[in-house]
Structures are given as structure tokens and as C-alpha cells.
Amino acid sequence: MALKTAVVGMGGIGNTHATCYKNNDLAELVAVCDIVKEKADAAAEKFGVPAFYSEEEMLKAMPEIDIVSVTTSGYDNGSMHFEPAMIALDYGKNVLVEKPICADVRDARELVAFANKKKLYLGCDLNHYFTGPAADAKQLQKDGKVGELVYCIHKVGFNGTQDSYKGPGSPRWQTPYSHLKAFCAHPFSVMRYFCGDVVALQAFLDKPGVRQTAEDPMLSINSIHMKFANGGTGYLISQRGDAMFGYGGWWSYEHCGAKSTFAIENCVEKLHVWEPKNNDPERGTMNQATPAPVTKEYGVSDFSSTFPNRIGAFLEDITNKVPYEHIRASGRDALATLEYTFAAIKSYENGGALVVPEALPPMHGDISLVY
Numbered sequence: 001m002a003l004k005t006a007v008v009g010m011g012g013i014g015n016t017h018a019t020c021y022k023n024n025d026l027a028e029l030v031a032v033c034d035i036v037k038e039k040a041d042a043a044a045e046k047f048g049v050p051a052f053y054s055e056e057e058m059l060k061a062m063p064e065i066d067i068v069s070v071t072t073s074g075y076d077n078g079s080m081h082f083e084p085a086m087i088a089l090d091y092g093k094n095v096l097v098e099k100p101i102c103a104d105v106r107d108a109r110e111l112v113a114f115a116n117k118k119k120l121y122l123g124c125d126l127n128h129y130f131t132g133p134a135a136d137a138k139q140l141q142k143d144g145k146v147g148e149l150v151y152c153i154h155k156v157g158f159n160g161t162q163d164s165y166k167g168p169g170s171p172r173w174q175t176p177y178s179h180l181k182a183f184c185a186h187p188f189s190v191m192r193y194f195c196g197d198v199v200a201l202q203a204f205l206d207k208p209g210v211r212q213t214a215e216d217p218m219l220s221i222n223s224i225h226m227k228f229a230n231g232g233t234g235y236l237i238s239q240r241g242d243a244m245f246g247y248g249g250w251w252s253y254e255h256c257g258a259k260s261t262f263a264i265e266n267c268v269e270k271l272h273v274w275e276p277k278n279n280d281p282e283r284g285t286m287n288q289a290t291p292a293p294v295t296k297e298y299g300v301s302d303f304s305s306t307f308p309n310r311i312g313a314f315l316e317d318i319t320n321k322v323p324y325e326h327i328r329a330s331g332r333d334a335l336a337t338l339e340y341t342f343a344a345i346k347s348y349e350n351g352g353a354l355v356v357p358e359a360l361p362p363m364h365g366d367i368s369l370v371y
């Protein structure tokens with residue numbers, strides 16, 4: 001039976017979630033909610049479901065709701081996630097929260113702990129690795145074809161102009177770390193997906209907030225160096241501003257393993273794989289030519305295709321009764337990205353000092369995984 005879903009926060013992204021639920025057979029969109037009446041009403045008309053102007057009234061009126069998407073924003077694009085997510089969990093609902101999971105890591109810790117206590121699903125829209133190239137790269141890893149991590153490099157950002165990314169006038173961008181917090185959940189999530197937990201990092205930032213004047217090129221630069229628990233190092237460069245990225249476009253991820261190297265270009269578009277030629281007599285010398293990669297193109301260029309993929313995965317995991325802490329892109333996974341973000345802030349505030357991120361909450365055993 002389809003899971004009954006509701007969306008709280010009917011801005012652009014709330015409408016995207018509602019569309020994904022409408023188009024997925026595992027879901028039935030049953031309600032939309034926004035504190036701004038016009039937004040709730042417009043979405044209600046578009047999707048043919050009732051509008052609510054208060055989340056609690058919606059949850060009281062429609063006890064049959066299974067899942068609430070929290071697509072509110074707030075400062076750093078996440079300060080208004082905590083309360084609606086806590087309310088939904090308190091009413092016994094599963095929650096899919098937008099990223100960053102919260103604007104403050106203390107809220108995120110409480111939210112994840114509360115979902116655990118209530119034994120409910122808490123997922124986050126860490127959609128950047130719900131793509132064809134990431135799925136194929138993960139399969140290569142699982143098949144042992146990549147080998148032990150040597151290094152990874154993730155380069156990601158937007159060349160956002162004043163028009164596309166409103167600066168000081170917007171209530172979203174008021175803290176010194178707006179860009180870092182609003183955006184870096186994504187690259188951290190991708191790096192952790194392929195490389196595992198980060199045990200130490202070091203950050204050099206410049207303008208980690210946003211554009212301060214119309215003329216400001218607003219190059220929010222986050223240059224972060226990481227060490228992973230299972231070995232290997234990683235480097236993240238994330239910028240938002242008027243500069244263009246060169247090779248790999250707005251989103252590239254290169255992962256060098258002991259057996260092969262892969263790279264994802266433009267998030268959804270291409271996967272390249274380089275395999276060493278062990279029978280090359282020149283191997284290990286300066287004369288060795290870099291082998292040409294095997295490249296797969298996915299015929300996709302639209303980043304928004306990641307939303308139905310990620311939301312579909314959440315619906316599948318709940319439908320399949322995956323143990324609640326083990327779903328893809330869980331609340332705990334999102335908390336990890338915020339712990340790294342706060343570790344990066346601490347490093348930056350201490351001149352680039354090495355910082356060990358706070359430990360994540362323990363995973364609990366699930367009997368179905370053991371027997």
C-alpha cells in the first residue's frame with residue numbers, strides 16, 4: 001500500500017518533493033502545509049490535496065500520514081528544520097528533512113537522538129550521490145575493483161550571480177558561515193559515501209558567508225583537507241561566486257584507489273574509470289602514458305533528476321522495512337556532514353588547526369541483520 005506523505009514548507013523545494021511523491025507509486029501525497037497561506041493554497045490547488053497553515057493542525061486532522069517531508073529553510077538554509085521535524089516525529093511520523101539537517105549541530109544531535117528513541121525513520125535529502133555515475137562507482141568499489149583509498153578530490157560549487165543568489169538582503173544569509181553550512185552537507189556526504197568516516201580535518205576558508213555587496217564577487221571558498229578512518233586522504237574545494245570551475249564542471253569527484261581511479265563529472269553526467277596496465281613495460285617510469293579512461297555517459301544533464309532518485313530511495317527503504325538506522329542517507333549520515341562542517345568552522349577559527357570531528361552516535365544492532 002502506498003505510503004501517505006505530506007510536505008511542510010511549500011517553497012521551490014517543497015513543490016519538488018510534492019511532485020516526486022505524486023509521481024512515485026510507492027507514495028500518495030495527501031496534504032501540503034505552509035505558514036504562508038498563499039503558498040499552501042497554491043500547492044494544494046496544483047497537487048489536488050488539502051492545504052494546511054499549521055503542521056500540528058495537519059497532523060491532528062490527518063492521523064493517517066506516514067511520512068512528512070520538511071522543506072522549510074531559515075538562516076543558513078536550515079534553521080527552520082528542527083522544530084517541524086521534531087513535531088512530526090513526536091506525532092509518530094517518519095521524516096525526510098532537507099539539508100543541512102539543521103543550522104546548529106546541537107539541534108541535529110537532538111533530532112537524530114529523538115528519531116532513534118521513537119524508532120522512526122529519519123532521512124535527509126543528501127541527493128548528490130543518488131545518481132547513475134555514483135551507483136556504478138559504488139558497485140565498482142563493492143566488487144573490489146577500486147581498492148584501498150589513496151586520495152579523493154571533490155570540487156563543487158556554483159558560479160552564482162547576484163540575481164541567482166540573493167545576498168545580504170535575504171534572511172537566509174545572515175551568519176558568517178551561511179555558504180559553508182547551507183551547501184557543504186552535499187560534498188561531505190559524497191566523500192563519506194565513498195570513503196567512510198572522517199577522523200580529522202583542517203580548513204582554510206575565505207568569505208564562508210555570502211556576498212556582502214552587489215559588487216562583491218562573493219567567492220566563498222572552503223578548502224578542506226581530510227583524513228579518513230580507513231586510510232587515505234581527501235581534499236574538498238567548494239566555492240560559490242562569480243568564478244567558473246574548469247575541468248569537471250560545477251561538480252567533479254575523483255577517487256584514486258590502489259587498483260583503479262574513477263571520476264564523476266558534472267554530478268549526473270559521466271563516469272570515467274582508469275585502470276593501470278600492469279603489463280606495460282614502461283610502468284613506473286616517466287615514459288608511461290596515462291591510459292585513456294573508459295567513459296560512460298548517462299544521457300542526463302539535469303541535476304534535478306537527483307530528487308526523484310533520492311526520494312524514491314527513501315520510499316523504498318521504508319516500504320522494504322530496512323532497519324531504521326540503516327536507511328540510505330539517514331539522519332545520522334546527515335549529522336556526520338554537520339559535525340564535519342562544525343569541525344571545519346573550529347579549524348578555521350583556530351588558524352587552520354587540525355580538528356577531530358565529534359563522534360557520531362553509535363549504531364544499534366537490529367535482530368534482522370544478525371539472524
Ligand SMILES: NC(=O)c1ccc[n+]([C@@H]2O[C@H](COP(=O)([O-])OP(=O)(O)OC[C@H]3O[C@@H](n4cnc5c(N)ncnc54)[C@H](O)[C@@H]3O)[C@@H](O)[C@H]2O)c1
Binds near residue numbers: 012071098099182
Ligand atoms: N537537496 C537539494 O539539492 C536542495 C537544493 C536547494 C535547496 N534545498 C533545501 O531545501 C530547503 C527549502 O528551500 P527553498 O528554497 O524551497 O526555501 P523557501 O524559503 O523558498 O521555502 C520554504 C517554505 O517553508 C515555509 N515555512 C517555514 N517554516 C514553516 C513551518 N514551520 N511550517 C510550515 N511552513 C513553513 C516558508 O513559508 C516557505 O514557503 C532548504 O533547506 C534548502 O537548503 C535543497
